[in-house]
Amino acid sequence: MNERRMLEVDHVRKEFGTVRAVSDVTFRIDDGETFGLLGPNGAGKTTTMRMILGILTPDGGAVRWNGAHVTPEDRRRFGYLPEERGIYGKMKVRDQIVYFGKLHGMKEPEVGKRAAWWIERLSLGVYADRPCSELSKGNQQKVQVACAAVHGPQLLILDEPFSGLDPVNADLLIAIFNELKASGTTLILSSHQMWQLEELCTRFTIIAAGENRAAGTLAQLRSAWPTRVVRVAPADEALRAPFAAVSGARALAGIDGVLDYEVPASTDFATLLRSLVNVAPVTRFEAIEPSLHEIYLHAIGEPKA
Amino acid sequence: MINDFATVFVVEFIRRVTSRPFIISIVIGMLAVSLFSFMPLLVSQAFSGPSNIALVGDPHLLARAKPLLAHDYTIQAELPPQTITAASLKAHHVSSAFVLTATNGRLALAIYAHDPSSIDTGAIARSLAPLALQNALHRSPSEISALSAVPVTVKTLNAKFANASDAMAARGIAYALLLFLYMLILINSQLVGTSVAEEKTSRIAESLIAAIDPAALLAGKIISSTAIALLQMAAWIAAIVASSAVAASALGSPGGSDAAAASSSTMLFSLSGIGTFITPEIAVAFFLFLLIGLLQVSTVYAGFASLINTTEDMSNVARPFLIVVVAAFFIAFTALGVPNAPFVVISSFVPFLAPFVMFSRIAVANVPLWQVGLSLAINLIALYAIAIGAGKVYRVGMLMYGRPPKLAQVLNVLRS
Numbered sequence: 235m236n237e238r239r240m241l242e243v244d245h246v247r248k249e250f251g252t253v254r255a256v257s258d259v260t261f262r263i264d265d266g267e268t269f270g271l272l273g274p275n276g277a278g279k280t281t282t283m284r285m286i287l288g289i290l291t292p293d294g295g296a297v298r299w300n301g302a303h304v305t306p307e308d309r310r311r312f313g314y315l316p317e318e319r320g321i322y323g324k325m326k327v328r329d330q331i332v333y334f335g336k337l338h339g340m341k342e343p344e345v346g347k348r349a350a351w352w353i354e355r356l357s358l359g360v361y362a363d364r365p366c367s368e369l370s371k372g373n374q375q376k377v378q379v380a381c382a383a384v385h386g387p388q389l390l391i392l393d394e395p396f397s398g399l400d401p402v403n404a405d406l407l408i409a410i411f412n413e414l415k416a417s418g419t420t421l422i423l424s425s426h427q428m429w430q431l432e433e434l435c436t437r438f439t440i441i442a443a444g445e446n447r448a449a450g451t452l453a454q455l456r457s458a459w460p461t462r463v464v465r466v467a468p469a470d471e472a473l474r475a476p477f478a479a480v481s482g483a484r485a486l487a488g489i490d491g492v493l494d495y496e497v498p499a500s501t502d503f504a505t506l507l508r509s510l511v512n513v514a515p516v517t518r519f520e521a522i523e524p525s526l527h528e529i530y531l532h533a534i535g536e537p538k539a
Numbered sequence: 540m541i542n543d544f545a546t547v548f549v550v551e552f553i554r555r556v557t558s559r560p561f562i563i564s565i566v567i568g569m570l571a572v573s574l575f576s577f578m579p580l581l582v583s584q585a586f587s588g589p590s591n592i593a594l595v596g597d598p599h600l601l602a603r604a605k606p607l608l609a610h611d612y613t614i615q616a617e618l619p620p621q622t623i624t625a626a627s628l629k630a631h632h633v634s635s636a637f638v639l640t641a642t643n644g645r646l647a648l649a650i651y652a653h654d655p656s657s658i659d660t661g662a663i664a665r666s667l668a669p670l671a672l673q674n675a676l677h678r679s680p681s682e683i684s685a686l687s688a689v690p691v692t693v694k695t696l697n698a699k700f701a702n703a704s705d706a707m708a709a710r711g712i713a714y715a716l717l718l719f720l721y722m723l724i725l726i727n728s729q730l731v732g733t734s735v736a737e738e739k740t741s742r743i744a745e746s747l748i749a750a751i752d753p754a755a756l757l758a759g760k761i762i763s764s765t766a767i768a769l770l771q772m773a774a775w776i777a778a779i780v781a782s783s784a785v786a787a788s789a790l791g792s793p794g795g796s797d798a799a800a801a802s803s804s805t806m807l808f809s810l811s812g813i814g815t816f817i818t819p820e821i822a823v824a825f826f827l828f829l830l831i832g833l834l835q836v837s838t839v840y841a842g843f844a845s846l847i848n849t850t851e852d853m854s855n856v857a858r859p860f861l862i863v864v865v866a867a868f869f870i871a872f873t874a875l876g877v878p879n880a881p882f883v884v885i886s887s888f889v890p891f892l893a894p895f896v897m898f899s900r901i902a903v904a905n906v907p908l909w910q911v912g913l914s915l916a917i918n919l920i921a922l923y924a925i926a927i928g929a930g931k932v933y934r935v936g937m938l939m940y941g942r943p944p945k946l947a948q949v950l951n952v953l954r955s
Contacts, residue, residue, distance in 0.1 A: 320743030336546045337750040
């Protein structure tokens with residue numbers, strides 16, 4: 235396997251006075267990968283992102299890009315959409331995108347063409363020559379995405395890119411991120427909209443209180459999950475008996491018309507299904523894998539809802 | 540780094556020169572300096588009315604009085620003794636009538652005027668004193684003139700100026716330049732602060748800092764502000780030159796009175812006045828200290844602006860520093876009168892004060908070259924230190940939201 239590691243975050247630590255924002259965070263992101271960085275508010279995600287971008291210097295550990303420390307020249311090939319959105323209200327949409335392109339080292343006429351492409355792609359054509367302050371919040375956010383990506387970054391870091399967007403614009407962004415992914419751009423996404431991350435990301439790291447809690451692909455995270463939920467219909471009381479025979483099984487408060495049981499992940503589901511069918515007619519049998527949301531809550535130590 | 544700086548410089552420059560506050564400040568500034576240039580004309584016109592008088596009395600007496608009053612008044616009519624009424628003043632297009640009489644060798648003057656407050660009786664009495672003496676002593680006018688002439692000369696101990704009137708004129712020019720310097724530095728530094736505050740409060744700062752080195756961002760802002768100040772200065776100077784030329788031609792035109800034209804020749808803000816008193820050394824000092832002052836003050840403003848959360852906080856955070864700048868102006872103003880007083884000399888080396896104070900000293904006194912060199916050296920080193928410190932504060936402050944940091948925290952950042 236000849237896999238090139240593009241970005242390495244190696245046991246980074248960052249303190250602000252007496253506050254330890256990041257204690258020990260480690261992960262690696264491969265070339266072209268779409269990576270989900272998850273964690274609750276205050277977990278240290280933004281600080282970690284800022285350390286990757288060189289905005290902050292780690293107090294310990296290191297951030298490496300292709301095996302070396304991140305240089306200002308590397309940073310030109312990064313793009314960043316911060317969680318705290320900002321925009322020059324009086325500057326026109328096109329000028330704003332061009333400005334950010336230039337800050338990342340682009341020159342005319344290329345930057346003008348790229349800005350025009352992004353304006354078109356994000357359906358901002360009618361606003362192109364209007365001041366940004368005249369745009370809706372969602373459209374301003376799209377302008378910021380264009381500013382972060384206009385230079386065709388190798389690494390694009392997006393902190394809460396979907397917050398405040400309506401479903402149509404959220405879908406548009408997902409489509410764009412998939413296009414970037416297909417073109418080989420490495421993406422780091424942080425979001426609290428787990429289903430969107432499930433759709434986009436190939437690997438995840440969950441951090442809490444400034445340190446790693448879980449990491450891997452969704453399949454790896456799921457395989458490490460100790461239990462599964464088995465959903466059976468109809469909600470026939472007779473169907474409870476086979477579950478009693480499964481060691482470690484416990485009934486959950488299910489929804490109407492079904493029975494939900496949490497069982498160990500090692501359970502032989504084929505045997506369990508046969509036992510259920512022998513007791514009563516079964517119209518539905520589903521071994522539900524944990525969602526990213528559940529894995530996340532478990533990893534950060536929050537009780538299940 | 541250079542490319543980043545250039546990009547920020549160009550964008551900031553365009554943003555600022557196309558912004559409404561800049562356009563308003565340029566237009567108001569140009570109007571204000573033009574008004575300044577037209578002041579002699581306006582003043583001369585405002586006072587042209589009271590200077591038109593009629594002389595009334597014995598023709599022989601009037602013939603001797605006329606040369607004595609002609610310096611201050613335009614004598615429109617010479618009338619025989621008669622009763623003076625408002626109608627007669629109007630008929631002769633004069634604002635007042637001077638009725639001269641001589642009884643038993645005693646000269647007397649009665650003035651009939653629409654506006655008695657415009658009459659300077661003391662000055663008129665002094666003007667007519669030789670005539671009074673002629674009448675009383677029966678001496679010829681030349682004898683009286685020779686007897687009453689007291690040659691007065693003023694010897695200046697300040698080798699910079701040949702005489703007292705030159706020194707006074709130079710001080711007036713220096714004061715105008717100092718005011719100019721102060722306005723350019725303060726206005727543009729506050730605009731740098733506003734620009735940084737805007738980026739901080741609009742939360743665009745993080746995107747910018749992620750893209751380029753904060754030092755390049757800060758430098759681009761400050762240098763563009765300096766360029767804008769120079770542009771502003773050029774616009775104001777152009778307005779002064781153009782309006783002075785127009786004012787001078789208006790004063791010299793047939794429509795302008797002789798008295799006004801005469802007064803214009805001595806006006807400080809005429810073109811010739813500026814040319815005479817703004818020597819190359821003063822021009823170079825102005826330019827150098829404008830640059831140093833702008834860079835020092837605007838860099839500090841940028842540092843302060845990076846610490847605030849709302850633009851309203853800016854005035855609170857920067858107020859202590861504003862007091863320093865205002866104090867510098869007042870010390871510099873004092874320096875125009877006492878350029879070599881010990882506290883003035885010391886102030887002319889102190890960062891933030893020196894750009895104003897040393898300039899004042901250079902404008903009105905012969906400052907030893909070593910003092911100028913030492914002041915420049917200290918202030919350039921200080922500028923470097925200020926830039927390093929403000930850069931550190933800016934780098935941290937731009938990402939810091941919530942309660943403004945305490946002084947101890949800022950000092951920690953500076954020590955880091």
